[in-house]
Amino acid sequence: MLADVLATTSSFLVAVVIAVIAQLFRKGQTHAHLPLKTRQSRAVLVTGASRGIGKTIAAHLSFVGYAVFGSVRSQDSYDGLLKSNDDTTAQGTIIPIKFDVTNEKEIAAAVEFIQKKCREKNLEFVGIVNNAGINPEGERYAKMQFEEQKLPDNVLVDGKTALQVLDTNVVGCFRVTKAFLPLVSKENGRIILIGSYFGTIAGALGLPHLAYEASKFALEALADGLRRGLKGDSDCNKIKVSLLKPGNIQTDMNQFAGESPPVTVSSDVLAALEAKRPSARYYPGMVKGLPCKNICDFFALLPSFITDTQL
Numbered sequence: 521m522l523a524d525v526l527a528t529t530s531s532f533l534v535a536v537v538i539a540v541i542a543q544l545f546r547k548g549q550t551h552a553h554l555p556l557k558t559r560q561s562r563a564v565l566v567t568g569a570s571r572g573i574g575k576t577i578a579a580h581l582s583f584v585g586y587a588v589f590g591s592v593r594s595q596d597s598y599d600g601l602l603k604s605n606d607d608t609t610a611q612g613t614i615i616p617i618k619f620d621v622t623n624e625k626e627i628a629a630a631v632e633f634i635q636k637k638c639r640e641k642n643l644e645f646v647g648i649v650n651n652a653g654i655n656p657e658g659e660r661y662a663k664m665q666f667e668e669q670k671l672p673d674n675v676l677v678d679g680k681t682a683l684q685v686l687d688t689n690v691v692g693c694f695r696v697t698k699a700f701l702p703l704v705s706k707e708n709g710r711i712i713l714i715g716s717y718f719g720t721i722a723g724a725l726g727l728p729h730l731a732y733e734a735s736k737f738a739l740e741a742l743a744d745g746l747r748r749g750l751k752g753d754s755d756c757n758k759i760k761v762s763l764l765k766p767g768n769i770q771t772d773m774n775q776f777a778g779e780s781p782p783v784t785v786s787s788d789v790l791a792a793l794e795a796k797r798p799s800a801r802y803y804p805g806m807v808k809g810l811p812c813k814n815i816c817d818f819f820a821l822l823p824s825f826i827t828d829t830q831l
């Protein structure tokens with residue numbers, strides 16, 4: 521028993537020391553700013569650009585000079601994105617493109633369209649931002665909690681809902697990343713995935729939120745696996761991969777508990793795009809009044825016998 525406690529305490533201390541040293545060495549390498557002229561020669565794809573975080577990322581990147589291909593699903597969103605080019609303060613452009621991340625044919629057509637546009641406009645395609653996502657469990661949970669003042673029953677969602685969540689949030693990223701990899705590798709570009717703090721903390725909302733949490737845990741593996749796996753591919757070994765893990769962001773998806781504006785996420789997307797050595801993880805925003813990074817780091821360090829009693 522005593523040996524177990526000592527082993528847990530010493531691994532905890534070793535982890536703290538390693539984390540502190542890693543932070544010290546990383547400072548100054550994860551953020552950089554490129555000149556406007558460079559940005560204006562570069563293009564990126566942002567999925568799910570019709571609303572929320574994706575729309576803000578698209579607006580932010582075009583504001584600082586990028587040509588942004590923003591993916592949407594409806595004609596209204598397409599027109600809306602096109603109209604956002606009327607903002608004369610933006611130094612780049614937003615080019616709407618229609619596709620669903622669950623539809624391989626549409627994604628393949630998007631690759632061709634983007635390749636053609638980049639050739640015509642002499643743009644380097646430097647990255648994809650896998651942002652599109654759904655959280656039907658969270659929306660139902662919040663609606664019941666805040667509007668009906670009760671919590672949903674503590675049961676797992678049905679397989680159809682779980683499949684939908686995983687298909688969009690995880691397989692969607694696989695499809696888009698695989699399809700755009702040849703384009704991204706040409707310019708040694710960036711792959712950015714939008715995960716969540718729920719990719720570190722599972723179980724805080726009980727069983728009715730686990731499909732979403734499982735999807736965000738899966739993105740942790742996808743991000744780490746891509747980052748390490750692409751090193752072994754001679755065409756792709758210069759591609760950098762970052763996972764952003766936002767806290768509670770004020771969007772349709774998080775109407776009741778949103779704490780930080782979406783621009784906190786888009787600032788980190790810009791950093792992940794432009795830093796010479798981008799971080800493997802960024803933690804924009806807050807969770808219950810605390811910086812998301814502190815919450816995630818602290819939670820990950822605690823042994824499960826503590827986290828299991830605290831959640």
Ligand SMILES: NC(=O)c1ccc[n+]([C@@H]2O[C@H](COP(=O)([O-])OP(=O)(O)OC[C@H]3O[C@@H](n4cnc5c(N)ncnc54)[C@H](OP(=O)(O)O)[C@@H]3O)[C@@H](O)[C@H]2O)c1
Binds near residue numbers: 574692717774
């Ligand atoms: N809000 C938060 O607190 C928070 C925190 C952590 C992580 N995130 C993550 O951030 C990302 C964006 O979330 P958000 O808060 O901005 O959500 P949102 O406001 O609900 O927007 C979701 C976006 O994804 C698009 N989308 C959904 N399913 C799609 C599909 N099958 N194909 C293509 N596009 C699809 C939506 O398009 P339509 O308009 O056509 O539906 C919309 O543009 C998600 O991955 C989410 O998990 C959010």
